[in-house]
Amino acid sequence: MSNRATPDAATQVEIYRRMALIKANDERSRKVIMSGRLVMPYYSPRGQEVIPSAMSVNLTDDDYICTIYRGSHDQLAKGLPLKDLWAEVAGRVDGTCKGKGGPMHVTYPTKGIMVTTGIVGASMPIANGLAWGSQLRGDGRVTVAYFGDGASNIGAFHEALNLAAVWKLPVIFVCQNNEWGEHTHYDKTSNVKVADRAAAYGMAGERVDGNDPFAMYAAASEAVARARAGEGPTLIEAMTYRFFGHVFGDADNYMDKARKAEAMANDPVPRFRAKLIETGLATEAQLAEMEAGIEKEIDEAVEFALASDFPGVEEMKRDVFAEEMA
């Protein structure tokens, strides 16, 4: 690990800012749902903040991502504005998708957020197409496909990784292994590490501690460099842990209590916060100010969203095809 890329001071603080934003947004989302002000299917990314934060600081707005229903962390880390996100999940006309997509289909091409899918495994084949486009144009852009450990057992994973390797596409497959595929533990669904499967396709692959910003940054920056250099795809298996049940409202009785308590005690967000202070990269006051700013921004986004209009029923005739339906 000694020769691996290390984030500089400003990048470390930026990774933390994105992590803090994801954590705060998750806490607010659960709170607003509990209050009854908002009804939506919600898949908490709590515990998985490091992965897209350390990944995205290696990307620009021109790079693409495809993510999944548990994707608000990936979207926020890639720069999705809070107001657009909140209006969308509230089903309002000011949302990214005019309220017609919802939390499982947030799309925001301005920041390269091209697809959010509700279908396990579907982010990968589409990411290949974006990467193929970049390869044809020679524009140096990189595409990241995010997915969970559960998706590594669906056929689309195999088809997509094989094609990406054969075509040497500038794509990075980031498996967020949070140990849980819906209600079933990874140990029960696969005999091998997800990363080990990379060898089967002749692709670079590694398992990293996805809750360690340094390890995740190093893996991300090397994969991005490989893709930009035209040297093909990478499979990163980022180990993490899902703090809550599959979907909001799931009592998570199937999750081992001790393992969960251990993971939550090792919460990557306060851990990295303490490290930044300890290494002198930020002061308590600076981080508190940053966090207060995030809270204020979320306050404004929630109020903006809930005050925004619902789309009119005529919207059901629009965007089915280019031409409006009769």
Added chain:
Amino acid sequence: MNAQTNVKAAKANILQGINAAIADAMEEDDNVIALGEDLADPEEGGVCGVTKGLSSRFGEHRVRSTPISEQAIIGAAIGASLIGFKPVAEIMLMNFTTVAMDMIVNHAAKLRFMSGGQTHVPIVIRTMTGTGFASGGQHCDYLEAWFAHTAGIKVVAPSSPKDAYGLMRSAIDDPDPVLFIENLPTYWSPDEAPEKGHRVPIGKANVLNEGSDVTIIAYARMIQEAVPAVARLKEAGISAELIDLRTIAPWDKDTVVKSVARTGRAIIVHEAVTPFGAGAEIAAVLNEELFGKLRAPVKRLGGVFCPVPFSKPLETAFAPQTADIVAAAEALVKS
């Protein structure tokens, strides 16, 4: 007959019409790309040679043979289309669309709507099918109704070289996904050659023969069964109007309803099995629009409701034939 069937005037077949349409589109626009199993020339330009010559002319980076991975094929087409490419993806046989249904139905058809119009998926999915080559239960189904039942995707099925060319050009031009169904047994049927640049608008039917007693609505290979039926009916003193639907979704209600309003009788002919088929939708609309004006109940002629059988006599009996169309028309006119 309006359709040109003089063999001496034949200059092209359907396969050549499709090939020329893709080639002309690729020549005009660098964003038109193609992918699928065996598509490039080292793999012989497709199992039937529909894409022969394209990779030699435009490069294997633009005409790419793929692994046998239907989800990966459609996924790659979708992804590239999101950033301005116009991919023409081949799913070799229509039955193989079943293993790519998630990509086609959940993604290609829905991304425009679910993104609130921020993205769209201008892809063409070419696929071939059709009974007649003794390929049994998994290689020749007509599954167009599944896709026509999905909001966000268009479905076309040409029956002549000119229409194949013109519909392919329109499909590539179209800003939304289009499923382009090719009939395998009639690939080599010769007819009038298409002119370069010709377009057949999606959603526009073609009246092949004007008539006053009964309207026959068909598409794809069923046109080849219907044309001689119209001639035989004429000999029997029955004037049949023949409409080639060409586009199944969105189908040309205007042309069909106007015709049936005039004839008062309708027969819908397709190779797909009858229950819940395209014919059911057309019949329902005719009843909604023309209730009380119909001179006989709308008749559907489709495939027998069973998997396509292998044994030749059974396969032949599976899909509607000229004699079935003649008998149905005579029965309607007499009723």
